[in-house]
Amino acid sequence: QAKKAGKNNHRWFDPAMERDLRDRHALERALRSGIAAGDFVPYYQQQIDIATGRITGFEMLARWQSERYGHIGPEDFIPLAEEIGVIGDLSERLIRQALHDAREWDPALTLAVNISPLQLRDPWFAQRLLKLLIESNFPPHRLELEVTETCLHENLAQVRSLLVSLRNQGITISLDDFGSGYSSLSQLQSLPFDRLKIDRAFVSPMTGCAESATIVRAISSLGEGLGLPVTAEGVESAEIAAELRELGNLQAQGYLYGRPESAEQTRARLAALGLIASPALPAPAAPD
Ligand code: C2E
Ligand code: MG
Ligand code: MG
Ligand code: MG
Numbered sequence: 001q002a003k004k005a006g007k008n009n010h011r012w013f014d015p016a017m018e019r020d021l022r023d024r025h026a027l028e029r030a031l032r033s034g035i036a037a038g039d040f041v042p043y044y045q046q047q048i049d050i051a052t053g054r055i056t057g058f059e060m061l062a063r064w065q066s067e068r069y070g071h072i073g074p075e076d077f078i079p080l081a082e083e084i085g086v087i088g089d090l091s092e093r094l095i096r097q098a099l100h101d102a103r104e105w106d107p108a109l110t111l112a113v114n115i116s117p118l119q120l121r122d123p124w125f126a127q128r129l130l131k132l133l134i135e136s137n138f139p140p141h142r143l144e145l146e147v148t149e150t151c152l153h154e155n156l157a158q159v160r161s162l163l164v165s166l167r168n169q170g171i172t173i174s175l176d177d178f179g180s181g182y183s184s185l186s187q188l189q190s191l192p193f194d195r196l197k198i199d200r201a202f203v204s205p206m207t208g209c210a211e212s213a214t215i216v217r218a219i220s221s222l223g224e225g226l227g228l229p230v231t232a233e234g235v236e237s238a239e240i241a242a243e244l245r246e247l248g249n250l251q252a253q254g255y256l257y258g259r260p261e262s263a264e265q266t267r268a269r270l271a272a273l274g275l276i277a278s279p280a281l282p283a284p285a286a287p288d
Contacts, residue, residue: 027080030066031064031080034064034066040063040064040090040093041062042060042094043062043063044101044261045259046257048252050249051245055275056251058111059114060098061260063260091119095113095132099132103277105270107139109270110143111144115145139170146175147176148175148177149182153182156187160190163192164192174194174196175196179199188222194229196228196229196231198216198231202215202216203234204234217247229250231252234254235257
């Protein structure tokens with residue numbers, strides 16, 4: 001686990017978790033009861049138009065505030081949630097809360113959410129998502145779904161028609177972690193993506209690593225050639241931002257601009273910028 005912890009910046013705060021990792025049932029139980037108890041919350045990370053320095057929107061990143069384990073990052077619980085079949089339920093609750101939070105933001109700001117490949121295989125996914133949007137009175141054009149290349153392995157035709165129908169509703173589709181998976185360039189052509197997100201594994205080291213910089217440049221011009229806007233994730237320094245600015249009009253996301261923050265911190269940040277549209281809304285109704 002040491003390697004994972006280093007990479008994700010989240011640690012096992014409690015030896016109980018290491019123990020429970022061996023006792024899978026305890027961890028599963030904690031996950032299920034955590035979902036029911038509302039211990040999973042959305043955090044938000046800013047996305048910046050690198051040319052103007054303005055916030056264009058936020059990516060929702062799930063956090064588990066576990067009494068037993070401390071504060072746990074998604075790379076440690078999303079795979080488990082997928083494995084035990086609760087990812088759809090968990091994701092829906094997080095999205096419901098996120099739509100509620102984002103409704104208070106300036107209406108020009110977008111909300112991006114990550115969608116697991118398993119969710120895309122659920123035949124009811126589109127219908128449930130649209131229902132959430134309607135219930136939250138949230139305009140579909142402000143919502144962006146981030147999907148990764150792994151969703152493209154199987155059922156390509158099914159995934160394509162799902163993405164096309166969501167897109168027809170006005171939802172934006174981004175290809176996340178581009179360059180790190182298995183997508184072929186032909187999929188880029190045949191699937192209805194609206195944006196490419198360059199994996200931070202290329203962006204973070206780009207000022208010290210010529211190969212990474214070359215890959216970032218190549219993806220940026222690929223996006224430009226295909227008419228797809230590009231986001232660089234993992235922008236950790238002003239030097240990286242300066243190099244990206246020379247590549248053209250990219251969107252940037254990373255610790256340089258801000259870490260993922262709670263709904264309250266996000267709201268305060270936006271309020272200071274005059275980007276809160278409406279007064280605080282009552283909490284969303286609990287799911288049935
Ligand atoms: P992702 O969608 O690629 O999200 C970007 C990750 O990079 C986030 O990690 C973010 O905190 C981190 N990050 C952002 N800027 C920087 C930076 O400058 N430097 C570094 N080192 N890291 C940065 P996080 O929050 O741990 O999320 C990890 C992954 O978990 C996400 O990767 C996404 O694939 C998944 N995830 C998060 N929330 C959800 C969710 O609600 N549903 C699903 N299915 N997956 C989720
Ligand atoms: Mg993402
Ligand atoms: Mg990513
Ligand atoms: Mg990732």
